Amino acid sequence: MDYVLYYWPGIQGRGEFVRLAFEEAGERYVDVALVPEEQGGGAAAMMPFLQGGDVARPPFAPPFLKAGRNLIGQTANILLFLGPRLGLAPRDAAGKLWVHQLQLTLADFIVEIHDTHHPLGPTLYYEDQKPEARRRTTEFLAARLPKYLDYFERVVERNRGRGPWMVGDKLTYVDLSAAQVIEGLSYAFPAATRKALAERPRLAKLRDAVFARPRIRRYVASKRRLAFNNDGLFRRYPELGG
Amino acid sequence: MDYVLYYWPGIQGRGEFVRLAFEEAGERYVDVALVPEEQGGGAAAMMPFLQGGDVARPPFAPPFLKAGRNLIGQTANILLFLGPRLGLAPRDAAGKLWVHQLQLTLADFIVEIHDTHHPLGPTLYYEDQKPEARRRTTEFLAARLPKYLDYFERVVERNRGRGPWMVGDKLTYVDLSAAQVIEGLSYAFPAATRKALAERPRLAKLRDAVFARPRIRRYVASKRRLAFNNDGLFRRYPELGG
Numbered sequence: 001m002d003y004v005l006y007y008w009p010g011i012q013g014r015g016e017f018v019r020l021a022f023e024e025a026g027e028r029y030v031d032v033a034l035v036p037e038e039q040g041g042g043a044a045a046m047m048p049f050l051q052g053g054d055v056a057r058p059p060f061a062p063p064f065l066k067a068g069r070n071l072i073g074q075t076a077n078i079l080l081f082l083g084p085r086l087g088l089a090p091r092d093a094a095g096k097l098w099v100h101q102l103q104l105t106l107a108d109f110i111v112e113i114h115d116t117h118h119p120l121g122p123t124l125y126y127e128d129q130k131p132e133a134r135r136r137t138t139e140f141l142a143a144r145l146p147k148y149l150d151y152f153e154r155v156v157e158r159n160r161g162r163g164p165w166m167v168g169d170k171l172t173y174v175d176l177s178a179a180q181v182i183e184g185l186s187y188a189f190p191a192a193t194r195k196a197l198a199e200r201p202r203l204a205k206l207r208d209a210v211f212a213r214p215r216i217r218r219y220v221a222s223k224r225r226l227a228f229n230n231d232g233l234f235r236r237y238p239e240l241g242g
Numbered sequence: 243m244d245y246v247l248y249y250w251p252g253i254q255g256r257g258e259f260v261r262l263a264f265e266e267a268g269e270r271y272v273d274v275a276l277v278p279e280e281q282g283g284g285a286a287a288m289m290p291f292l293q294g295g296d297v298a299r300p301p302f303a304p305p306f307l308k309a310g311r312n313l314i315g316q317t318a319n320i321l322l323f324l325g326p327r328l329g330l331a332p333r334d335a336a337g338k339l340w341v342h343q344l345q346l347t348l349a350d351f352i353v354e355i356h357d358t359h360h361p362l363g364p365t366l367y368y369e370d371q372k373p374e375a376r377r378r379t380t381e382f383l384a385a386r387l388p389k390y391l392d393y394f395e396r397v398v399e400r401n402r403g404r405g406p407w408m409v410g411d412k413l414t415y416v417d418l419s420a421a422q423v424i425e426g427l428s429y430a431f432p433a434a435t436r437k438a439l440a441e442r443p444r445l446a447k448l449r450d451a452v453f454a455r456p457r458i459r460r461y462v463a464s465k466r467r468l469a470f471n472n473d474g475l476f477r478r479y480p481e482l483g484g
Contacts, residue, residue, distance in 0.1 A: 104316040
């Protein structure tokens, strides 16, 4: 199947969760964000899908995926679709739902991570909401970060499968996403995340195991992998703490 | 199948999206929030699943559903599971993904609606973040509410099926959820929502069509349906505007 991924150029963002799945599976895909605008790529390529009058099932926002004749939006929904096709989901229906449930919980976590620097919403610049960002970050680091990490640590702990994974004996897409979130947190809040991982060895191990996968290592070392930066979900603003 | 829904007592909240699906389908379910604690219901009944050491696949937060031997968390995931079983989802795989995608976009919208009264996060009281709530609400009403409502209006418009629905010729669970969100917005921001719906006739029609369904009417008139209140997702604080 022909896979074409649409996402904002210049950031990892939510597109990265989809990229990691393709990369781990060794599946070919076109990453439109990496195609220059002159060659029909970039942000301009997304606009017909978001605004165009002739798309029957328009996505609300990127990332979205063209997979043959399907157009699929919402990160977790894209992974729900790709998981079985890329060999990154359990085979049984209950397992598929469980992995998806964890992915949706990660999605909730990501919104809260994002909102540390944008508590007053996505329509204002960070610079216009700095004192509020500081207050929200303080609450986030004190209460929400531990709550989510404790939860995911428990999920790994209760998994009866062998290995460092969340579900069963095999890596699934939610392991890739969880490792990416931990990596993003390490960029945004290095000291707080180091401390948090020291107390949650299973999550530290899961992150290490994901980034030690041969294909993931090759991807991270490649030019295709963008660096974290302060335009994405995870941002490093030392004045916020962490 | 035996269905048992777990959610916080006293509010509609996210549990309501699941309730509306059961009610529309005429399916029997136990709503644990309505069972007194003395009879094993209420908030206490949820705790073993959230904190207990013997739950293999613990949910992060309510709502969650026991369906036979399955334990399923995350509202959109519960509806993904229930949709086909209750006759509230398309039969084809692409249609199922599309309805789910719309449900996830509603979920994003709901977080932003919630954050109008809790911009600094869920760990602080509303009373401790009133000026921030006012700023976030102003932005929400000016930019985000129109953006989401325009999107869903367009989805109904582009649906080639007959009737007022979002997907195909038949009501699906996302129509129920969208109608509930519009109803919640009418409670929280009555003037702004009235104006917004006057400009988006398809959404107004969809909401009316859902709440005119015989089973939904009976449910809304019953004691099982709680009133909106200022402990839930949708809150009426006149000082915030709207």
